Amino acid sequence: MMALAGYPLGIECHLLDTRADSSGGQVAPIRVAELDDLQALEALAREADVITFDIENVSVAALESLQAIVPVHPAPAAVAVAQDRLSEKRLFDSLGIPAAPYVTIDGAADFDEVDTELGWPVVIKARRLGYDGRGQRLVDSAGELAAAWAELGERPAIAEGFVDFDCEVSLIGVSDQSQNLRFYPLTENRHADGMLESSIAPFVNAELQQQAEAWMTAMVRKFHYVGILTIEFFVTPSGLVANEIAPRVHNSGHWTIEGAVSSQFENHLRAILGLPTGATTTRGTIAMRNLIGRMPARAELLAIDGLHMHDYGKSPRPGRKIGHCTMVAADRNSAQASLDTLDRLLGSSTA
Numbered sequence: 001m002m003a004l005a006g007y008p009l010g011i012e013c014h015l016l017d018t019r020a021d022s023s024g025g026q027v028a029p030i031r032v033a034e035l036d037d038l039q040a041l042e043a044l045a046r047e048a049d050v051i052t053f054d055i056e057n058v059s060v061a062a063l064e065s066l067q068a069i070v071p072v073h074p075a076p077a078a079v080a081v082a083q084d085r086l087s088e089k090r091l092f093d094s095l096g097i098p099a100a101p102y103v104t105i106d107g108a109a110d111f112d113e114v115d116t117e118l119g120w121p122v123v124i125k126a127r128r129l130g131y132d133g134r135g136q137r138l139v140d141s142a143g144e145l146a147a148a149w150a151e152l153g154e155r156p157a158i159a160e161g162f163v164d165f166d167c168e169v170s171l172i173g174v175s176d177q178s179q180n181l182r183f184y185p186l187t188e189n190r191h192a193d194g195m196l197e198s199s200i201a202p203f204v205n206a207e208l209q210q211q212a213e214a215w216m217t218a219m220v221r222k223f224h225y226v227g228i229l230t231i232e233f234f235v236t237p238s239g240l241v242a243n244e245i246a247p248r249v250h251n252s253g254h255w256t257i258e259g260a261v262s263s264q265f266e267n268h269l270r271a272i273l274g275l276p277t278g279a280t281t282t283r284g285t286i287a288m289r290n291l292i293g294r295m296p297a298r299a300e301l302l303a304i305d306g307l308h309m310h311d312y313g314k315s316p317r318p319g320r321k322i323g324h325c326t327m328v329a330a331d332r333n334s335a336q337a338s339l340d341t342l343d344r345l346l347g348s349s350t351a
Ligand code: AMP
Pocket: 100, 123, 130, 131, 132, 133, 134, 160, 161, 162, 163, 164, 168, 191, 194, 195, 232, 243, 244
C-alpha cells in the first residue's frame, strides 16, 4: 500500500521480503532475503534515499547498521521499544501515560506477585514477538497461570491487569523531519480473537483526542520520530489507557486511503523523504472491515454501493488478513450499516 501511494508521486519503492510472492512484490520490485540478512539490506540501502519498514518484527541491529549508509525512519530505538512489551510499559510510565498495571514474569517465582498485585483475570503476554493476539492468554485464576505460561513456551512475559474497557481506539499521527505533527482523528476498533476486525473513524471526543495527541507528541519528541506512529488505547470510564504502540503504518489507518485527504501511506512516505506532509482531514465517516481467512467473491463485495475493495493477493489461511474493504459514509449510522451488511456477508471472520 505504501508502494501504491508512492507511485503517483513519482516515488519508487524497492522492497525486501522473505517471499517473492508477498503482497508488495506484486506491485514493486522486490529482493528476497531474510529480514536480518545484512548483506542484502546493505545492497538495498546503497540504492535508496531512505529505508523504512511496515512491520515491526525487523532486526533493530540491522536497522542501526544501515544508518551508516542512509537515513532510516522511524528511529530504530522506537522499534526496539515496540518489540518488547516491558520496554513499552516503561516508556508509558516515563511519559506519564496511563497503562494497565503489570507484573514481569521471568519464572514461576513471579506468580505470587501476579496474584497479590493484579487480582483476576489477567492477560499474560510474551514480551517479544506477539501481535494480533498471538503470544497472549487470558488467565482467570492463579491455578491456571502456570499452564498458560507453559503455552507461551515459558518465555519472558508480562501479566497485565484486565482492563474493563468501553471500546478500543487508536491514534495515528505523522511527524515530519522538523517534528511538526499532524493527527488523524481517533479511530474506533473492534477486535475478534485479539485481531483487528473493523474500524470506524472518526471516534468523536475532543477531550480524548487532545489527550492522545499530547501523549503522541511527547513520544515523537523522545525519539525524534519521523513518519507514521500509532498508539492503541482502551477507552475506560476514567479516560484513555494505553495498550501498545506501533512505529509504522497501521491496520486501523487503512481507511485513510479513501477516507482522508492524504492517506497514512502517502504521509509516511512524504515524512521520511523530507517532503511536506498532507492534510489528515477526513472525507466523512468511514468504516473499514478486514477480510480475514477467506476472500469473498469480488462481485458480492462490489455489489455493496460505495465499497472500496483491497485484495492483497495473499493465499487465504484461517486467521490471515488477506484484504480489507473501506466504505465512506455521510454519518456514523450509515457507516455502521455498511459494516453490518459486510458482517452478514462475511460471517464471523475468525470462525
Ligand atoms: P494486544 O496484542 O496487546 O493489542 O492485544 C490484542 C487485544 O486483546 C486488544 O486489542 C484487546 O482487545 C485485548 N486485550 C489485550 N490486553 C488486554 C487487557 N489488559 N485487558 C483487556 N483486554 C485486553
